[in-house]
Amino acid sequence: MKKYWKKKIDERQEADLRRVESYGYWIAFWLLLASVLMKSVILSRPRTEWFTEWLIFMILAVYGVVAFAKIGVWTKFSVKPTLISSAGSSLLGSLAFSALFTAGSWLQSGKTMEWDRMLMLFISWLIGLFVVLFATFLALMWVYRIRDRRMQKKMDEELEEDDDEEL
Numbered sequence: 117m118k119k120y121w122k123k124k125i126d127e128r129q130e131a132d133l134r135r136v137e138s139y140g141y142w143i144a145f146w147l148l149l150a151s152v153l154m155k156s157v158i159l160s161r162p163r164t165e166w167f168t169e170w171l172i173f174m175i176l177a178v179y180g181v182v183a184f185a186k187i188g189v190w191t192k193f194s195v196k197p198t199l200i201s202s203a204g205s206s207l208l209g210s211l212a213f214s215a216l217f218t219a220g221s222w223l224q225s226g227k228t229m230e231w232d233r234m235l236m237l238f239i240s241w242l243i244g245l246f247v248v249l250f251a252t253f254l255a256l257m258w259v260y261r262i263r264d265r266r267m268q269k270k271m272d273e274e275l276e277e278d279d280d281e282e283l
Contacts, residue, residue, distance in 0.1 A: 141176070148173040157220030181256070197260055202253035210245035214238050
């Protein structure tokens with residue numbers, strides 16, 4: 117039975133396989149996000165039509181955060197979290213959602229919503245969501261740094277043990 121489950125691919129093929137899986141993950145992630153936003157905000161569909169997609173999207177999002185934290189990687193572009201990257205990500209996310217939500221509200225109102233009300237709605241969502249996202253990123257940075265220190269300490273202890281054994 118073991119011979120059926122034995123790996124039959126080399127390291128290059130395994131790296132290619134992981135790349136394909138990664139592309140599939142990100143394609144599913146972004147398409148689910150687009151679908152949920154389109155159905156919920158722009159088309160004003162009932163929650164029952166898009167709730168399952170939202171649930172799958174959230175599972176993918178939580179999986180991604182936990183998996184990246186577990187391997188000690190913050191993003192593809194920076195190894196360690198910074199306040200600037202957290203503020204930038206929070207701002208981009210809150211800007212995009214606020215614009216989509218405001219546009220969806222304007223469409224739902226039959227294009228009759230006044231500009232001052234639209235601006236207030238946009239600014240309210242922008243500030244509120246920015247604060248929530250930034251606080252979440254700060255909490256994740258704290259968890260990341262604690263985990264990083266533990267991993268460093270464990271590696272230092274292992275190196276000390278190896279040095280002691282050599283003597």
